[in-house]
Amino acid sequence: MTVSSKLVEVPKSGFSSIPVIDISDPESKHDMEKACEDFGFFKVINHSVSSELVSVLDHEAVEFFSLPTSQKTQVAGYPFGYGKRAIGRSGDVGWVEYLLMNANLDFGSHPFPPGLLQNPETFRKMTCDVLEMMTDGLGIKPRNTHSKLVSGENTDSIFRLNHYPPCPLINNNNTNGSNIVIGFGEHTDPQIISVLRSNNTCGLQINLSDGSWISVPSDPSSFFFNVSDSLQVLTNGRFKSVKHRVLANSRKSRVSMIYFAGPSLTQRIAPLTCLIDNEDESLYEEFTWSEYKNSTYNSRLSDNRLQPFEKK
Numbered sequence: 001m002t003v004s005s006k007l008v009e010v011p012k013s014g015f016s017s018i019p020v021i022d023i024s025d026p027e028s029k030h031d032m033e034k035a036c037e038d039f040g041f042f043k044v045i046n047h048s049v050s051s052e053l054v055s056v057l058d059h060e061a062v063e064f065f066s067l068p069t070s071q072k073t074q075v076a077g078y079p080f081g082y083g084k085r086a087i088g089r090s091g092d093v094g095w096v097e098y099l100l101m102n103a104n105l106d107f108g109s110h111p112f113p114p115g116l117l118q119n120p121e122t123f124r125k126m127t128c129d130v131l132e133m134m135t136d137g138l139g140i141k142p143r144n145t146h147s148k149l150v151s152g153e154n155t156d157s158i159f160r161l162n163h164y165p166p167c168p169l170i171n172n173n174n175t176n177g178s179n180i181v182i183g184f185g186e187h188t189d190p191q192i193i194s195v196l197r198s199n200n201t202c203g204l205q206i207n208l209s210d211g212s213w214i215s216v217p218s219d220p221s222s223f224f225f226n227v228s229d230s231l232q233v234l235t236n237g238r239f240k241s242v243k244h245r246v247l248a249n250s251r252k253s254r255v256s257m258i259y260f261a262g263p264s265l266t267q268r269i270a271p272l273t274c275l276i277d278n279e280d281e282s283l284y285e286e287f288t289w290s291e292y293k294n295s296t297y298n299s300r301l302s303d304n305r306l307q308p309f310e311k312k
């Protein structure tokens with residue numbers, strides 16, 4: 001866990017608020033496409049996930065984290081299982097405890113909370129709807145060019161629950177935004193796209209191209225999407241894999257759930273030929289998801305994981 005005294009920077013230009021996409025309106029595809037280019041991040045409203053389901057998932061997450069540590073550590077393991085403070089295996093730490101699950105296993109036979117894990121389908125469906133709208137916004141045909149990468153049986157998707165307990169190390173008397181405690185350090189997600197839902201506690205921040213950090217106001221009834229590294233490559237850098245982080249809160253618990261939509265291990269990732277005129281314009285060397293995943297899991301959170309795959 002890092003206690004930093006660095007001031008939270010103020011955006012210099014061009015940012016007014018987090019882009020909001022009404023998924024029930026097909027015309028939102030243009031705003032979605034622009035949000036992916038400008039920020040790699042947007043909020044989705046008017047989705048079809050019921051508030052009942054969301055509150056069941058929420059309740060199960062809270063119940064799980066309320067269990068005694070001895071019970072939670074019974075499902076500890078890497079990469080899947082319970083973890084506290086340590087993130088990944090390269091020395092990163094944060095003010096967080098979490099549960100990481102493979103979203104494609106048969107969870108009936110796993111010691112994880114039942115409802116959460118029998119529901120990756122809901123997240124998969126919403127992710128595919130969003131990716132199809134995005135592909136349409138890019139003018140690419142067929143519409144399932146991106147969604148087919150994350151919709152099959154063998155895709156490598158992850159479901160994550162994070163709990164950021166209130167942090168007593170934060171000095172409440174300090175009103176100028178310095179003295180922050182990192183809940184989850186800055187990073188980009190390696191997969192194709194990620195979907196996040198949190199309770200009503202803020203903490204998530206995204207990094208803009210001018211280097212400033214923007215706090216994302218919490219909205220428990222919406223889902224937040226972020227472009228991840230593999231989608232940046234597929235779009236030859238047109239869409240930005242957004243750097244993000246979570247700050248701990250001095251008084252309130254933050255609970256979030258995230259679905260990381262990944263392709264199958266053998267999927268080749270390279271800029272789509274319809275987005276480049278010739279091979280020379282490709283910014284990245286081709287890789288398979290399995291190659292990228294292996295190099296990712298040996299890296300530090302804040303590393304630029306795409307750099308080794310950039311064309312010289």
Ligand code: GA4
Nearest residue numbers: 087088089092158189190296297299300301
């Ligand atoms: C970031 C996105 C997902 O949370 C995750 C993370 C994974 C982990 O927590 O084990 C990683 C991180 C994430 C990227 C770099 C490596 C691996 C921690 C870390 C230091 C589950 C994922 O797929 O990559």
